[in-house]
Amino acid sequence: MVEETLSSLPGYALRRAANAMTAELASRLAKHDVRIVDATVLLLIATKPGATASSIGRTLDIQRANMVPLLKRLEDAGMIGREPIDGKSQGLVLTEEGKARFPAIRRTLEAFEQDLLARVPAEHREHLLPALNALWK
Amino acid sequence: MVEETLSSLPGYALRRAANAMTAELASRLAKHDVRIVDATVLLLIATKPGATASSIGRTLDIQRANMVPLLKRLEDAGMIGREPIDGKSQGLVLTEEGKARFPAIRRTLEAFEQDLLARVPAEHREHLLPALNALWK
DNA sequence: TATTGTTATACTCTATAACTATA
DNA sequence: TATAGTTATAGAGTATAACAATA
Numbered sequence: 001m002v003e004e005t006l007s008s009l010p011g012y013a014l015r016r017a018a019n020a021m022t023a024e025l026a027s028r029l030a031k032h033d034v035r036i037v038d039a040t041v042l043l044l045i046a047t048k049p050g051a052t053a054s055s056i057g058r059t060l061d062i063q064r065a066n067m068v069p070l071l072k073r074l075e076d077a078g079m080i081g082r083e084p085i086d087g088k089s090q091g092l093v094l095t096e097e098g099k100a101r102f103p104a105i106r107r108t109l110e111a112f113e114q115d116l117l118a119r120v121p122a123e124h125r126e127h128l129l130p131a132l133n134a135l136w137k
Numbered sequence: 138m139v140e141e142t143l144s145s146l147p148g149y150a151l152r153r154a155a156n157a158m159t160a161e162l163a164s165r166l167a168k169h170d171v172r173i174v175d176a177t178v179l180l181l182i183a184t185k186p187g188a189t190a191s192s193i194g195r196t197l198d199i200q201r202a203n204m205v206p207l208l209k210r211l212e213d214a215g216m217i218g219r220e221p222i223d224g225k226s227q228g229l230v231l232t233e234e235g236k237a238r239f240p241a242i243r244r245t246l247e248a249f250e251q252d253l254l255a256r257v258p259a260e261h262r263e264h265l266l267p268a269l270n271a272l273w274k
Numbered sequence: 275t276a277t278t279g280t281t282a283t284a285c286t287c288t289a290t291a292a293c294t295a296t297a
Numbered sequence: 298t299a300t301a302g303t304t305a306t307a308g309a310g311t312a313t314a315a316c317a318a319t320a
Contacts, residue, residue, distance in 0.1 A: 276319105276320080277318105277319080279316105281314105281315085282314090283312100283314090284311100285310100286309100286310085286311080286312100288308085289307080290307085292304085294302085295302085297300070
């Protein structure tokens with residue numbers, strides 16, 4: 001009865017669903033030794049080589065200050081490199097090792113998204129993405 | 138273009154939507170000096186007076202160890218009290234102050250849920266809750 | 275033996291303020 | 298003046314291990 005009260009609340013269900021799916025994805029990505037945010041940043045760098053830390057932070061709503069340890073982690077792992085654009089900006093690129101390792105990470109991301117959608121009953125499936133995007137975009 | 142790649146991913150949209158809505162609710166509840174998890178625990182105690190810390194933790198998937206500072210915070214705020222059930226369990230109840238303050242908190246929760254649903258386009262609205270519940274229940 | 279409540283601890287994520295250097 | 302990168306720090310949420318006392 002208490003549980004039913006909670007699961008009738010979309011805000012509560014939203015948080016629980018996000019927590020469950022985040023834990024699931026984090027677990028799958030751990031096999032590649034990357035975090036969710038790492039994989040997302042790698043996806044952006046792969047899609048747009050030469051992007052700056054600031055631009056990536058703006059796209060993902062990550063504070064500039066929090067990009068520093070994140071990028072250091074990826075750099076220490078040998079997956080990304082920095083190429084000076086001018087005296088103040090740096091373009092981020094995948095290293096050879098990054099290019100070698102990223103496809104498996106991308107496949108993990110894509111498999112996760114497919115499996116997530118597969119868990120949603122068919123009659124609700126096409127409504128999920130537009131409903132969610134209306135809540136933050 | 139990069140943004141469009143990201144927002145076509147339901148898992149990404151799920152995390153962004155949850156983060157946005159969580160920040161919004163936290164901001165509204167801050168006016169009542171409670172956190173989201175505090176308000177949720179108060180809701181459970183109000184619904185089922187005498188529930189134990191362990192049972193509430195199981196319902197909300199909060200570790201027993203993490204219930205301790207949470208309940209201490211609500212106790213220090215004068216909103217909940219503990220009534221011994223036996224030598225090892227304690228039933229949690231709202232104090233007079235808790236009963237006085239909780240209705241405004243409940244109204245904030247209800248208004249938030251209504252506003253959240255109102256942001257979802259009408260044709261998707263009824264699909265959101267069942268889709269989300271399929272992802273974690 | 276299992277459960278309740280507790281202490282201690284650590285990690286992740288996120289937010290803010292402030293600084294340097296460059297556009 | 299605005300922006301890029303950085304350092305330091307703090308709050309919040311969450312996870313694990315271990316313990317004493319009681320069911």
